[in-house]
Amino acid sequence: MILEVATLDVKPGKEQNFEEIFVEAQKILSSMDGYISHQLQKYIEKNNRYILLVNWETIEAHTVGFRGSAQYQQWRTLLHHFYDPFPIVEHYTAVHGNNQD
Amino acid sequence: MILEVATLDVKPGKEQNFEEIFVEAQKILSSMDGYISHQLQKYIEKNNRYILLVNWETIEAHTVGFRGSAQYQQWRTLLHHFYDPFPIVEHYTAVHGNNQD
Numbered sequence: 001m002i003l004e005v006a007t008l009d010v011k012p013g014k015e016q017n018f019e020e021i022f023v024e025a026q027k028i029l030s031s032m033d034g035y036i037s038h039q040l041q042k043y044i045e046k047n048n049r050y051i052l053l054v055n056w057e058t059i060e061a062h063t064v065g066f067r068g069s070a071q072y073q074q075w076r077t078l079l080h081h082f083y084d085p086f087p088i089v090e091h092y093t094a095v096h097g098n099n100q101d
Numbered sequence: 102m103i104l105e106v107a108t109l110d111v112k113p114g115k116e117q118n119f120e121e122i123f124v125e126a127q128k129i130l131s132s133m134d135g136y137i138s139h140q141l142q143k144y145i146e147k148n149n150r151y152i153l154l155v156n157w158e159t160i161e162a163h164t165v166g167f168r169g170s171a172q173y174q175q176w177r178t179l180l181h182h183f184y185d186p187f188p189i190v191e192h193y194t195a196v197h198g199n200n201q202d
Contacts, residue, residue, distance in 0.1 A: 002145070003140075003142050003152075005152060019196055019197070022196070022197055023197060026197060026198070030199065037198070037199055038198050038199065039104075039195060039197075039198035040195075040196045040197040040198050041104050041193035041194060041195050041196060041198075042193060042194055042195075042196045043191055043192070043193055044103070044160065044191075044192040044193060044194055045191065045192060049191075050193075050196065051104075051106060051191075051193050053154075053198075059145065090144055090145075090146065090150075090152075091144070091145040091146060092142035092143060092144055092145060092151075092152050093142060093143055093145055094140060094141075094142050094143075095120055095123070095141045095142060095143045095151065096120070096123055096124060096127060096140075096141040097127070097138070097139050097140035097141050097142075097154075098131065098138055098139065
């Protein structure tokens, strides 16, 4: 299992709109092959920062399957205009812990 | 519930030793009041980067309870010498998703 981590800096003032649109956008994410689960969390120390954590079965489910899909174009249209700067996405794999979800 | 996120850059060559010591150190973490769960994950694109995700009942359980505890001194002794640079720790709270663990 792979954990995708994206720190999302949303343009100031657009936070509420972003959170509303994300409700729709997450339906795309959760319909993809190889998708397991996700969380969107809001940074406490700074108003316009979020973190998106997505569990995928494999890295390719994200980088090839999702990003190469027709649905990704819709995801991009819904969300990418909110970000400044454009987010860096990282992939992790579990080492230790009691919570692999 | 609060999510603590720490990106950990471990000194190159020290990764295996860090992972071994972390097995011991995580016992301290999971014994703390207000601790819920944690994951240590390894960055796929870069050998010496990790992410530590810890769920706490409140932000104070981490920032006051854990950091003010005697056990934190032991945690620091075990782990802090591995990091370069010293990690920035962020706190998040859930907005959306199907996985709040």
